[in-house]
Amino acid sequence: MKAYIYKITIDDKNYIGSCRNPNERLLQHIKRNNNGKYKHLKLYKSFDYCNFNIIEIIEDIDDNNLVKLEQNYIDKFDTINNGLNEVKSYLSKEEFKKQHNKISNKYRNNNKELCNEKIKEIRNLHILNQTFRCEICNYNFGSNRDLQRHKTSKSHLKNIV
Ligand SMILES: [Zn+2]
Numbered sequence: 001m002k003a004y005i006y007k008i009t010i011d012d013k014n015y016i017g018s019c020r021n022p023n024e025r026l027l028q029h030i031k032r033n034n035n036g037k038y039k040h041l042k043l044y045k046s047f048d049y050c051n052f053n054i055i056e057i058i059e060d061i062d063d064n065n066l067v068k069l070e071q072n073y074i075d076k077f078d079t080i081n082n083g084l085n086e087v088k089s090y091l092s093k094e095e096f097k098k099q100h101n102k103i104s105n106k107y108r109n110n111n112k113e114l115c116n117e118k119i120k121e122i123r124n125l126h127i128l129n130q131t132f133r134c135e136i137c138n139y140n141f142g143s144n145r146d147l148q149r150h151k152t153s154k155s156h157l158k159n160i161v
Contacts, residue, residue, distance in 0.1 A: 003066050005056040005073055008043065008084065014077045015043050015084035018070040026052050040107035043084045136160055 004022050008015040008029070019025035032038040033047040058069065070089040079085040087099045132147035133140050136159050141147040150156050 001060060001062070003058045003061050004054050005058070005070060007053050007055045007073070007077070009051040009053070010043075010046055010049055010084065013042075013083045014079050016070060016073045016077055016079050016089075018066050018089070022052075022054055040104050041086060043086075 001020065003018060003020055005016065005018050006022060017025065029047070033044050038044045067089045074080060074085055074089055077083060080088065086103055087096060091099060131140060132144050134147060134150055134156060137156055139150065141150060
């Protein structure tokens with residue numbers, strides 16, 4: 001079955017991949033780029049500026065030999081250490097998933113502090129906002145909307161007259 005080795009170049013960094021249908025694969029990359037879930041992968045950090053090139057067309061090759069050939073190119077261009085590939089091509093699907101989860105967990109953990117800070121900020125804001133208060137009536141309200149509603153109420157208007 002026919003197959004293709006392709007190279008995606010972003011600035012001076014390369015990504016090597018193999019596929020059976022380059023158009024479909026490029027579309028898949030574009031979809032992944034547009035899907036925030038893949039942003040932790042090196043390839044999708046600035047994918048909008050990529051060059052997609054077929055570097056070898058193989059007329060007939062099976063899956064096992066294709067991943068080996070792909071790995072040869074990954075080694076040749078050193079794209080794991082010095083490029084945009086994350087894992088070796090010949091990992092099984094399960095191993096790939098494991099590796100992928102490891103990378104994405106690492107990303108989440110690295111960003112955990114950032115996320116927690118954001119949560120704290122929002123919580124603090126919320127606490128501040130919880131003290132919506134009418135000084136005239138000496139009432140506290142749970143939200144600004146409640147306070148504003150109160151300010152048009154008869155009981156409040158009675159107090160300011
Ligand atoms: Zn009031």
